[in-house]
Amino acid sequence: xxxxxxxxxxxxxxxxxxxxxxxxxxxxxxxxxxxxxxxxxxxxxxxxxxxxxxxxxxxxxxxxxxxxxxxxxxxxxxxxxxxxxxxxxxxxxxxxxxxxxxxxxxxxxxxxxxxxxxxxxxxxxxxxxxxxxxxxxxxxxxxxxxxxxxxxxxxxxxxxxxxxxxxxxxxxxxxxxxxxxxxxxxxxxxxxxxxxxxxxxxxxxxxxxxxxxxxxxxxxxxxxxxxxxxxxxxxxxxxxxxxxxxxxxxxxxxxxxxxxxxxxxxxxxxxxxxxxxxxxxxxxxxxxxxxxxxxxxxxxxxxxxxxxxxxxxxxxxxxxxxxxxxxxxxxxxxxxxxxxxxxxxxxxxxxxxxxxxxx
Numbered sequence: 001x002x003x004x005x006x007x008x009x010x011x012x013x014x015x016x017x018x019x020x021x022x023x024x025x026x027x028x029x030x031x032x033x034x035x036x037x038x039x040x041x042x043x044x045x046x047x048x049x050x051x052x053x054x055x056x057x058x059x060x061x062x063x064x065x066x067x068x069x070x071x072x073x074x075x076x077x078x079x080x081x082x083x084x085x086x087x088x089x090x091x092x093x094x095x096x097x098x099x100x101x102x103x104x105x106x107x108x109x110x111x112x113x114x115x116x117x118x119x120x121x122x123x124x125x126x127x128x129x130x131x132x133x134x135x136x137x138x139x140x141x142x143x144x145x146x147x148x149x150x151x152x153x154x155x156x157x158x159x160x161x162x163x164x165x166x167x168x169x170x171x172x173x174x175x176x177x178x179x180x181x182x183x184x185x186x187x188x189x190x191x192x193x194x195x196x197x198x199x200x201x202x203x204x205x206x207x208x209x210x211x212x213x214x215x216x217x218x219x220x221x222x223x224x225x226x227x228x229x230x231x232x233x234x235x236x237x238x239x240x241x242x243x244x245x246x247x248x249x250x251x252x253x254x255x256x257x258x259x260x261x262x263x264x265x266x267x268x269x270x271x272x273x274x275x276x277x278x279x280x281x282x283x284x285x286x287x288x289x290x291x292x293x294x295x296x297x298x299x300x301x302x303x304x305x306x307x308x309x310x311x312x313x314x315x316x317x318x319x320x321x322x323x324x325x326x327x328x329x330x331x332x333x334x335x336x337x338x339x340x341x342x343x344x345x346x347x348x349x350x351x352x353x354x355x356x357x358x359x
Contacts, residue, residue, distance in 0.1 A: 024054060025325045026112060026212055028061070028124040030132050030298050031219030032291035034229040036309045038077050040219060041125035043315045044322075045085045051319055054121050059111050060089040061126025061135060063104070064260040067095045069249050072242045073262045075233065088115075095249060095257040101134050101141065108135035112212060129297040136214040138207035142193040152188045152195075161187065168201075175202035208301060208337035215325030217318050218304040220295075225310065227288055234284040242266060243276070261286055303334050 027044065029037050045056035060066065064074045068091045077087060088111050093099055108124070112135065115122045126132055133139060156164045161184035168187050169176040175190050190201040197204070221229070246266040253263065262283045269279035298304060305321045307314055324330060 023326045023328070024052075024121050025322065026122050026124065026136055026214040027056075027322055028132055028136060028214055028216045029126075029219070030129070030216055030304065031127065031309070032221070032226060032294040032298075033075075033127050033287060034226060034233050034291070035219040035221050037125050037127065037219060038075075038081060040217075040309075040314065040318065041123050042077075042081060042085050044217075044318050045123055047315050047319050048121060048322060051323075054119065056121045056123050057086040057088060057115055059108060059115070059122050059124050059135070060087060061104075061108065061124045061128060061132045063099060063126075063128040063131055064257065065090055065126070066093045066099055066104075067091075067097075067257050067260075068093065069095060069252070070245075070257065070260060070263075072237050072240050072245045073260055075237075094254075095252045096254040098254060098256045100256075101130050104131050105134040105139070105141070109212070112136075127294055129294060132216075133206065133301075136210055136212045138209040138211050140204050142201075142204050143196050144192065145196055148192050148195055149188065152191055156184050156188055164188065164191065167191065172200040172202055175200060175205070178202075178205075208303065208340075210334065215322055215330065216301070216304045217321055218298055218306045219309040220306045221309045226291055230287045230291065231284055234280055234287065237262070237283070238280050243269070246270065261290060301337070302340050303330070303337050 027048075029041050029044070031037055041058050045058060048054065048056050058077075062074065064070055065076045066089055067074075070076070076090060082090070089104075089107060092107070108131075112122045124132060124135055130139075152164075162181060164184060164187045165176065165179075165181040168179070168190055171194055172190065179186055179190070181187075193199075193201045193204060242262065243266055246263055247270065249263070250267060250270075258264065265274075265279040265282045265286075268274050269276050274282070307317055307321075311317075
């Protein structure tokens with residue numbers, strides 16, 4: 001991906017989807033927790049509106065910030081931050097409800113469409129990688145059928161996982177080529193999808209291909225600095241009354257909301273299983289582990305334009321990236337992302353990612 005400082009950016013040769021008459025792309029800001037995505041989203045919305053005269057509004061792409069009342073533990077934008085730029089898909093679910101990626105995809109795409117109809121540029125902000133991709137990428141969520149799944153699981157018990165995988169190789173060799181033959185659960189799921197849809201499972205795997213013309217900006221940060229920010233955020237959660245929030249929310253948390261990082265640790269403290277100090281130390285440790293996983297997830301996507309979070313001129317460079325995307329400068333190479341991801345999983349990918357982080 002060319003950096004915004006390239007003298008001769010790639011000229012677009014067309015894209016799979018139209019960005020509309022304005023050419024304005026949806027912006028998606030991604031990166032690990034505590035890297036400053038919320039702040040950049042607000043600052044970028046203001047800067048783009050000032051530069052283009054086009055209003056921007058933020059669409060939340062964090063799985064747990066959609067739940068009402070889960071404010072401190074999810075680092076939800078504050079009332080003051082929301083007053084600066086309009087936010088959407090915050091506080092839109094009761095904590096007893098079940099949020100899924102498929103449901104979020106419907107909600108996010110409807111929200112994006114409504115904003116674009118009003119002439120507003122949507123800016124997605126969130127660290128939930130699959131949620132961020134589901135909003136703008138070629139990702140479908142095949143149906144399930146408990147009876148079909150149960151029958152296939154019984155069959156796997158009778159004939160063994162390898163025989164089931166052999167059947168998958170016969171029916172969908174492309175899917176089998178990218179799957180672990182020892183993962184019988186995934187093999188069963190693939191065969192279930194094939195039976196329910198009549199289509200190869202491989203045809204429904206996620207693609208690095210925008211269905212909504214977009215540009216992604218990633219925030220990177222040295223590990224030591226990110227760890228310090230996570231420690232500071234965890235202490236801030238404690239100071240702001242996270243324990244009281246868990247006491248208030250605990251009776252109302254459904255099975256999905258209860259998985260939000262930090263809530264179980266505080267519940268364990270309340271139940272006397274650990275001290276308060278131990279609970280918050282465990283939250284910080286798990287948050288750092290989550291940040292590593294997030295970078296691994298986002299690092300696989302070659303379309304992301306990486307910027308150093310603490311660098312001077314961060315907002316200005318983000319604006320330049322968006323303007324290049326609006327002009328179609330990245331379309332040609334973005335359209336090849338699937339091929340690139342499949343064939344460059346080692347040093348070439350790392351080199352390209354590092355080059356873009358430094359750009």
